[in-house]
Amino acid sequence: MHIPDGFLSTPVWACAGVASVPGVAYFARKSRTALEDGQVPLMGVMGAFVFAAQMINFPVGVGTSGHLVGGALLAITLGPAAACVVMTAILTVQALLFQDGGVLALGANVFNMAIAGVVAGYLPYRYWGATRHRRLAIFCGGFLSVFVSACLAMSQLLLSGVPMPPAVAMLSLALFAVSAAMEGGITLAVAGALERLNPRWVQGSEKDARAGVGFILVTALLLASAGALLASALPDGLEHFAENVGIAGQAKAFLASPFADYEARFLQVEWLRKAVAGILGLGVVYAACLGLGKIAARRSGAARSV
Amino acid sequence: MHYLVLERWSRGDSSFHRLDARVKIAALLLYLVAIATTHPFRWSAFAAFALLVLSGVIAARLPLGGMLLRAAAVLPFTATFAAISALAGDTDAAFRLLARSYASALGVLLLAASTTMPALLHAASSLGFPRILVLVLQFLYRYLFVVTDQAQRMRSAALCRGSALRRGAKRERFRAASGVLAVLFARSYEKAQGIERAMLARGFDGRIHLLSSPRLAWRDAAFLGLAASATLGLRFLLTISA
Numbered sequence: 001m002h003i004p005d006g007f008l009s010t011p012v013w014a015c016a017g018v019a020s021v022p023g024v025a026y027f028a029r030k031s032r033t034a035l036e037d038g039q040v041p042l043m044g045v046m047g048a049f050v051f052a053a054q055m056i057n058f059p060v061g062v063g064t065s066g067h068l069v070g071g072a073l074l075a076i077t078l079g080p081a082a083a084c085v086v087m088t089a090i091l092t093v094q095a096l097l098f099q100d101g102g103v104l105a106l107g108a109n110v111f112n113m114a115i116a117g118v119v120a121g122y123l124p125y126r127y128w129g130a131t132r133h134r135r136l137a138i139f140c141g142g143f144l145s146v147f148v149s150a151c152l153a154m155s156q157l158l159l160s161g162v163p164m165p166p167a168v169a170m171l172s173l174a175l176f177a178v179s180a181a182m183e184g185g186i187t188l189a190v191a192g193a194l195e196r197l198n199p200r201w202v203q204g205s206e207k208d209a210r211a212g213v214g215f216i217l218v219t220a221l222l223l224a225s226a227g228a229l230l231a232s233a234l235p236d237g238l239e240h241f242a243e244n245v246g247i248a249g250q251a252k253a254f255l256a257s258p259f260a261d262y263e264a265r266f267l268q269v270e271w272l273r274k275a276v277a278g279i280l281g282l283g284v285v286y287a288a289c290l291g292l293g294k295i296a297a298r299r300s301g302a303a304r305s306v
Numbered sequence: 307m308h309y310l311v312l313e314r315w316s317r318g319d320s321s322f323h324r325l326d327a328r329v330k331i332a333a334l335l336l337y338l339v340a341i342a343t344t345h346p347f348r349w350s351a352f353a354a355f356a357l358l359v360l361s362g363v364i365a366a367r368l369p370l371g372g373m374l375l376r377a378a379a380v381l382p383f384t385a386t387f388a389a390i391s392a393l394a395g396d397t398d399a400a401f402r403l404l405a406r407s408y409a410s411a412l413g414v415l416l417l418a419a420s421t422t423m424p425a426l427l428h429a430a431s432s433l434g435f436p437r438i439l440v441l442v443l444q445f446l447y448r449y450l451f452v453v454t455d456q457a458q459r460m461r462s463a464a465l466c467r468g469s470a471l472r473r474g475a476k477r478e479r480f481r482a483a484s485g486v487l488a489v490l491f492a493r494s495y496e497k498a499q500g501i502e503r504a505m506l507a508r509g510f511d512g513r514i515h516l517l518s519s520p521r522l523a524w525r526d527a528a529f530l531g532l533a534a535s536a537t538l539g540l541r542f543l544l545t546i547s548a
Contacts, residue, residue, distance in 0.1 A: 002383070004380045004383060004384060004407040004410070004411065005338055005341070005342070005406065005407055005410030005411070005414070006341065006342070006384075006402075006403060006405075006406025006407035006408075006409070006410050007384075007387070007403060007406075007407065008342075009342075010342055010343055013342070024436070024439070025436060028436035028438050028439055029436075031438060032438060034438065035437075035438060035441075035512045036512075038502045038506065040438065040441045040442060040445065040512070041445050041498045041501040041502045041505065042495070042498040042499070042502070043438075043442045043445070044441070044442045044443075044444065044445020044446045044448070044449060044498075045445060045446075045449045045453065045494045045495070045497055045498035045501070046494065046495075046498070047442060047445070047446035047450075048445075048446050048449040048450045048452070048453040048454070048494065049453055049490060049491055049494040051446075051450055051453070051454060052450075052453040052454045052456065052457035052490065053457070053487055053490065055454065055457045055458060055461055056457060056460075056461065056483055056486050056487055056490070057483065058480055058483045058484070059476050059479045059480055059483070068487060077491075085436075085438055085439055085442055086442060086446075088439060089439060089442045089443045089446050090446065092443060093443065093446060093447060093450070095414070096414065096417075096418050096426070097312055097418055098379065099376070099377060099379040099380045099411045099414065099415065100379070102338075102407070102410055102411075102414070103334065103335075103338060103410070103414050104335075104338045104339065104342060104410070157387070161399075162387060162391065162399070162403070163390070163391045163394045163396040163399050164387075164390055164391075164394065165390075165394050168390055185480075186484065189480060189481065189483075189484030190484045190487045190488055190491070192484070193484045193485050193487070193488030194488045194491055194492075196488075197488055197489075197492050198492070201491070201492075201495065
């Protein structure tokens with residue numbers, strides 16, 4: 001989903017730009033060895049390949065067809081750093097020549113698709129590419145790359161105040177899941193065909209002992225992107241939940257005292273309040289993942305010592 | 307094909323085309339920021355910004371109708387969200403989305419239709435884009451049409467063999483499509499290796515050397531001053547009058 005100009009509010013596109021410039025700079029620096037290895041023509045031609053791949057239709061569902069988006073496929077063939085640079089180049093050309101995505105919104109689009117999408121598409125392959133779940137890992141990579149970037153784009157739109165009833169947001173979440181599954185299937189099929197042609201085209205991945213870390217990272221990414229979408233679509237959801245469960249009274253008394261003054265002063269600003277809520281939500285998710293990871297690590301440690 | 311039109315437009319010869327690309331990029335960014343930060347964005351704002359960009363289109367002697375149509379490429383996406391907003395009862399937001407995205411697309415199109423891709427990329431690299439990104443963009447743009455034509459030929463070949471006739475066997479068609487993509491990948495890969503060897507043979511050292519590098523002239527500065535004062539002036543007038 002390419003966000004055009006005119007959709008994002010100034011804080012959102014500015015923040016996304018600020019986030020994606022160092023991100024792309026980091027990946028460009030990491031892929032600098034490609035300059036010496038003569039990989040640059042390959043990266044450019046692979047970008048053109050991803051463009052052209054949109055013309056090949058895959059039959060999916062009843063009478064509908066989909067096409068390759070390509071973030072995960074690039075990540076497992078070129079490696080994540082080069083894939084990020086190639087995706088950034090693709091998004092730039094799309095914004096300039098095809099009016100597909102805006103120029104001010106380029107920061108947001110690069111963040112969603114070239115950074116978060118590529119990293120999400122590579123993580124499963126990085127951790128399970130060499131195990132017997134290899135095919136599942138490639139499928140999950142394709143799924144995650146599309147799902148994470150679509151959720152991020154949607155939550156940026158919601159944060160910017162694009163009006164959308166919660167029902168539509170929920171429906172779009174379901175649609176994202178469907179198109180993400182399509183991308184997963186297409187990525188898996190194309191990667192399989194590529195390996196039959198020439199196994200060296202797909203990046204090797206060593207067996208990584210820290211599969212648990214990968215699991216935590218993938219879960220965190222999934223929760224963070226879907227959670228951000230849910231949180232921005234239903235800002236009152238948590239409160240509603242709390243009231244239903246009956247902890248609202250106590251929580252209010254606990255929360256009201258330190259936050260009361262802030263609420264009156266700067267939390268009046270709508271986008272700021274939403275952003276703070278989102279960041280707090282991310283923090284909670286992060287802490288939960290950390291706790292789960294600790295428990296999982298202890299378990300596997302205990303199993304090993306037995 | 308429609309992308310060739312932009313390529314032809316960008317090779318036109320007007321004083322607007324001859325402006326330094328860096329100055330045009332800066333003016334575009336100012337214009338986009340002005341659109342994004344003008345509140346409220348009503349008919350008057352849309353008309354003012356559209357007139358501003360259309361005067362640029364006329365100065366560049368670009369076809370007016372063609373430009374207006376090309377910029378409409380942004381509308382399908384926008385119209386979906388505008389319809390949702392309108393159904394949710396917020397027609398103001400629906401208009402804002404349509405007007406802002408269309409006016410912004412016109413501005414981007416003016417830059418792309420009046421500047422050649424090599425000039426744009428050179429400007430991007432002197433404005434601080436990472437070198438590897440600029441190089442990848444150069445190769446991507448150069449081989450975009452080559453690989454797309456290849457894909458087109460493969461698609462027609464598949465259609466000739468009756469790929470569209472068999473509505474039934476979805477599994478096989480899915481596998482066939484993935485095979486087509488893998489072969490396209492393989493051909494692109496081989497092409498890239500050939501390009502690399504050819505460029506190494508011609509002494510490519512990871513840099514593109516230009517015969518002449520553009521210098522900022524007085525008219526570039528004058529254009530930037532004019533564009534900046536016009537966009538910022540509009541933005542403040544529209545905000546104050548609201």
